[in-house]
Amino acid sequence: MTFQEWKINLAEWLLLKVKYPSEYIMGTPGLKRFDQYKEKKKIILTLIPSHDNLGDHAIALASKTFIENEFADFEVIEIGINDIYKHAKALRRARHPEDMVFIIGGGNMGDLYRNEEWTRRFIIKTFKQYKIVQLPATAHFSKTPYGQKELTRAKKIYNAHPRLLMMARDETTYQFMKQHFPNKTIMKQPDMVLYLKKEQQAERDGILVCLRNDKESFLKTEERQALLQAVRDEYGEVKTFTTTIGKRVSRTSREQELNKLWDQLRGAEVVVTDRLHGMIFCAITGTPCVVIRSFDHKVVEGFHWLKDVPSMKLVENPEMKEVLRAIEELIKSGSSYKNMPPREHYFTDLRRKINGDAL
Structure with missing residues (x-):
């Protein structure tokens, strides 16, 4: 480990220690919390937000709706961004061989939103034995020295995971992922919120x-x-x-x-x-x-x-x-x-693609 990598590790550790005292990073409280799921295959949907941005909450809702519809034979366990640290050990204890981890997408991959990016890396490192699906995301690592250091760290962690599937929701991110994560399966998919369909209204004004x-x-x-x-x-x-x-x-x-x-x-x-x-x-x-x-x-x-x-x-x-x-x-x-395209226009065969059957 280089001195620079050691400093980044220390910074991540200190951030988590402050945010989650005594039970940060795979703490012991509630170790049996998910034991009832041991015999059931499940999808852990995580990086769920608790802030005030409804766009991110719509992504979480759409992702859960997609899983419930398309992976109906799996249990769904939602874990918030601030809870994955304390529940990680209990989730791994209850692992079924077919379990997967889905990380919700959005615009927080990169150095613009540090907490989300560092939590994503923690998930990828901690659940190394699971298939991990990064749902459609936008990546933005700035050209600043800090941004490039963060990119170096992300590349090391992402590329080390043996079964990480990554989805880009735009062409720039798709090309970025192909360049920096060359051994990963990369797909291009629209934002998950397009999976939702809401009732339309004929009378409009203003x-x-x-x-x-x-x-x-x-x-x-x-x-x-x-x-x-x-x-x-x-x-x-x-x-x-x-x-x-x-x-x-x-x-x-x-x-x-x-x-x-x-x-x-x-x-x-x-x-x-x-x-x-x-x-x-x-x-x-x-x-x-x-x-x-x-x-x-x-x-x-x-x-x-x-x-x-x-x-x-x-x-x-x-x-x-x-x-x-x-x-x-x-x-x-x-x-x-x-004249909005139907849901199938964007998400046909996505389950088969995630399972590796249609890539």
Whole structure:
């Protein structure tokens, strides 16, 4: 082990020690917690969030729905991102030979969200005897010295796992994974939220806007404010929404919170958003959507899965006049939002692919 690797290991250890005192990393409490599952084959669905981002909670819900539908012969055990450390030993104790670990996808692979990335590495190291499926993800390791050190560490851990299947939800990530994890099975699949289908609504009115104000935003603060004002000037009162709701969401409350937002989207004539899941939520609720790019490739390439849907319009260079033109075109197009591809368009044979039968 190099000195640099030792420092990264120490940093990970200290972070976990602070977050999970006395029971961090495969602690002993509840060692028999999952013993009732010993004779049952199961899928451990993990990296489940507890923060306020409904996009990530929708991924978790969609992933569980997919497993329940497509792997109905398996038990499903959901383990939160903050619980996998203390339950890992009990889960391994209850292992069935056919058990698998599914890691939910999203945009947290890389150095942008350290806790999620380090937890993913812990899972991959700890469950080395299991088949692990990384569900569709976007990878972003920055070109900074820190980002490249994190990439080096990730490559070592990911490549050491003998049965790690990785899914990329965009072309850039797909090529990145093929380059850095050359011995892994790599697949390209859309975001899991497209597995969900929600009831559509015929009567719609008004414009809804959801624009990021964080490190993933392409627009500067003044550009965001000017765009919002331009839409108001053109269409009168404009309502805003966010997929980060300002309170922690649990596995028991996530569907209720998601349904609140989906109900709001169903009533809009057009949505304007630069959030990937703002776009995808529009897709599954049949809501016309003007899509603005984010700071990286995530939204633009995520749009490629929906480019043939008439109710979706991408504005890569979000000048006000282009956004206003796209809104007007969608309003004039009427009910074309009903032409969303069926679930099978994206997920046919995914179980067979995961099992290695259709690759």
